[in-house]
Amino acid sequence: MRITREKFKTYKAVFDQHAERLLFKLSSQGHFLHIESPISIGKEANIFTAKRSDGTYCIAKIYRVENCDFKKMYDYLKLDPRYLHLKKNRRHIIFCWTRREYQNLLKARDSGVRVPTPYALKDNIILMELIGDQQTGETAPKLKDALPRNPIAFYQQLQEQIKKLYHAGIVHGDLSKFNILNNDESPVIIDMSQATTNESTHAKELLQRDIKNVVAYFKKIGVKTDEDMLKKSVESKEQKK
Template identity: 40%
Template sequence: MDPKIAKADEEVQKLISKKRNKSVEDRRVGSEIFDKQTLETLYKLANQGYINVLNGAISTGKEANVLKAVKKDDSFVAVKLYRIATSDFKKMQYYIQGDPRFNIKSNNKRQLINNWVNKEFRNLSRLYEAKVNVPKPIIALNNSLLLEFIGDSEGNPAQIVKNQKPENVDEFFNDLLIELNKFINDANLIHGDLSTFNILNKDNYPLIIDVSQSVVRDHPIADELLIRDIKNIYHEFKKLGSSFSLDTIKNKLDIDLDID
């Protein structure tokens, strides 16, 4: 095995569990992350100069893990790896069907994952071009997505709002609504799963992440998702101390929907 991939496998095995002694469950999850195709994909990315070695975990989830990688010039990138074994394929099909950019007829799980990764890459590219504050997409390959690393120069990742409350909640929320306005009205996309779990607090300014499920504005379920997004952030930021009303949010987003 290529030493870079061997090193990657070794690093992830260390990162899966914070306990000294791995359980059977820990080893199972590790094998789900680094199956043969994922290792081969990482080898290709390393061979093409996109990564040199994996260097830590940024976040772990049911469907994907985000890892930090170091390039040869010692700069950082984020590597998002989707897992075949634990992904919610019904959910993926729900968000992809009705999107005119995709014509997915196969029920092959690996193919669906690859299309899901491509969907997130295309959504990020569209948002980035619209100057929405999102991570810059680098490349999508199979079940792997490379993104701009969001953090400091020492490699410490920015925290989600859920874990790091903004210093000034209303100011931060207002900045978030400015970004969402561009998201909705310039990029013509709806996030679809917006919450304080997928908004980063980067130097007290919001950066939106996790846009794989995001749909185009004329998608059949777009309004339903938009209403859900608005309700989510309204309630979550209210708990943090925001004074914004639903009407204020709607006005700042320049939308006309019945939200109660």
């Protein structure tokens, strides 16, 4: 279905011209009908739900081109062997940052890790699967807001996810109760722009930090574990049956 530019007028106040143009393109290509409501206005990106022609919802993550710390992004990106030849240009860096999240989500997804399936990428915008109720557009809560009913079972599932991610060659780098959703008592890992390959110089340090955050959270809610145990289990090659 073709979308008229009229439909996007309402968003002029929210999106800059470039984002508006990209959203119009994505919509014209049939990815969604219109942007519905804001879910999160963050430091680096804004998240919206978008309604699709079949009546279900997806997510649009729009990285901010202005007012973001692209120097920090540059410093992180250049440690990733996939991004060795970077130009020190704001737009270029932000587009690479967005592409990295898209690539990480794809790789994680292909390796069986429960992350939102990425649908499309254009410059600083990613369209992806909505985690939660796709019929109503209600998103799953973050782990910080939705304590698992069975912490041990949840922890075990998460451990398997981190392990799969690690063996897919990716370290998340910002894994915490803020970037893990509790989707009907199953963990879904989100927000992967800072995730890097195991070959990056700071991969070990990031993995250790992720492990520390996860263990601290689950210990607090009664799971008997420690950093060494989680690390060993993540690095072990044995697959759970």
